[in-house]
Amino acid sequence: MPPLIRASALRPVLQSTLQLQLRQLATRRASRSAPTPPPAAPPKPPRSLTGAYLTLAVFFAGSAIAFAYKMQEDEKMLAPYSYTQHRVGANTLLTPQHALLRVPLTPDEERLFDNLPNLVTVHHVMLGAPQIQIERPYTPINDGRLGDLELVVKRVPGGEVGRLAHSLKPGAEVAMRGPLQTFNLDQSQYDTVVMISTGTAVAPFLQLLSKAHPANTNFRLLHALPNPGKEDWATRFLEPLQAKWGDQLHVQRIPPGAVAKSDVQAALKDAGRVLVLVCLPPTLMQPLCGYLTPTLQQGPLTGLLRDIGLRPDQVKKLE
Ligand SMILES: Cc1cc2nc3c(=O)[nH]c(=O)nc-3n(C[C@H](O)[C@H](O)[C@H](O)COP(=O)(O)OP(=O)(O)OC[C@H]3O[C@@H](n4cnc5c(N)ncnc54)[C@H](O)[C@@H]3O)c2cc1C
Missing domain, CATH: 3.40.50.80 (Nucleotide-binding domain of ferredoxin-NADP reductase (FNR) module)
Structure with a gap:
């Protein structure tokens, strides 16, 4: 009985199966030997944008510090209707009864002594004795816009603020408010x-x-x-x-x-x-x-x- 399938007829089938298996094997080997690519990194923002964020952060931090500093300065600044503490620059006796008190002003405080438009404005300030809750007015003898405020304070018998003013040493603090308008010319x-x-x-x-x-x-x-x-x-x-x-x-x-x-x-x-x-x-x-x-x-x-x-x-x- 003749064979149902001749061996020559099987040869191409075997060849193509073998080739397929060889290709699969090669692919598997190739895939095993190739290094695994690293996981994709998250997209980086462009370099210029990072710089802008940093600049903004520094700007806001700087502004916040400057604002806080200014608030603190404002709280110390001379003002007409609330007392602030001021350091005495010098205190000299002109006579046994008269003391010349020098109180340095900041440039912002100097501007408070500006004249009204087209007028000459004379000001006075109030010195306070907080312990006994009294105050007295004193008129600077100079132009407050030019630096130290100069007050000549007379000590009168039994006078409370006069006594306080005469006792102040350079570097001591004095409670002061002002300036207040005395008159305009x-x-x-x-x-x-x-x-x-x-x-x-x-x-x-x-x-x-x-x-x-x-x-x-x-x-x-x-x-x-x-x-x-x-x-x-x-x-x-x-x-x-x-x-x-x-x-x-x-x-x-x-x-x-x-x-x-x-x-x-x-x-x-x-x-x-x-x-x-x-x-x-x-x-x-x-x-x-x-x-x-x-x-x-x-x-x-x-x-x-x-x-x-x-x-x-x-x-x-x-x-
Ligand atoms: C706008 C204005 C500006 C002033 N500027 C100045 C100034 O630049 N320099 C200055 O020294 N004073 C000035 N004075 C007067 C000052 O305000 C005080 O009245 C004075 O320093 C007395 O205050 P005291 O707290 O020492 O005495 P107080 O405790 O008020 O008075 C104690 C006693 O002294 C009497 N007394 C008050 N003043 C005198 C006096 N001049 N002479 C004698 N006895 C007195 C009182 O009647 C009281 O019996 C000014 C007053 C005003 C209204």
Whole structure:
């Protein structure tokens, strides 16, 4: 019986099966010997974007630190209606009764002493004695925009804040608030400004002459000499002002006590459009021009200044 399938017929089938198995084997070997590729890394942000994030983070951190610092500085800054502590720069006795207190200001604080537009603004500050909850006003004798605030504080018998001010050593802290406006002067309205004072009441005039600039107005100061035997501390502050103002400032030292009619009349001679500023204790102010009212309004003009013919709008009484 002939075989059902001849061997020659089987040969191509066997060959193709063998080739297939060889190919599979080769593929398996190849796949085994090839290194496994590493897992795909997460896509990296572009290098420039990372830099931007970093810059932003540094910027925000810097701003936050600057803001916190500014808040802290603001809390320490001189302000009109809340007390802040200020370090005394120097405290010198001008006479046994008068201390010159120097309080350094920061540039931001200096700007608080700016003039109102087209005016010369005279300011005062309040010194506090927190332990006994009192405060007293003091008028800087200089232009606060130029650095240290200079206060001349008189020590009076039994005076609380005067005693405190005299006791302050350089580097000590003092509670202060301000500045507060004392008065404003529009120089352009006057040909002559007459100023009458005694003792530390010259302070607003020293500040006015420090802050104002020579223009067309003449200033005449009648300032009382101290009582016999007392030292005169004002001269050293008047001399540089005289140099600044030249002929436009006339300083006349008058005897202590009631202001004499002849001195006032001399100061008013050829005065043109005149303003008289008066800063005196009540006992001396009363015969010259009358009291301020209890609420510190001007009150009626009476006394010598009314008698020599001045109108109320030509006189300003300072507390
Ligand atoms: C706007 C303004 C600015 C001022 N500027 C200055 C200034 O630059 N320098 C300055 O020294 N003062 C100035 N004073 C006065 C100051 O505010 C205080 O009134 C003064 O320093 C006394 O305060 P004290 O706490 O030491 O005395 P207090 O405890 O108030 O008074 C104690 C006793 O002393 C009496 N007394 C008060 N003042 C005087 C005096 N001048 N002479 C004699 N006895 C007095 C009181 O009647 C009281 O019996 C200013 C006042 C005002 C309203």
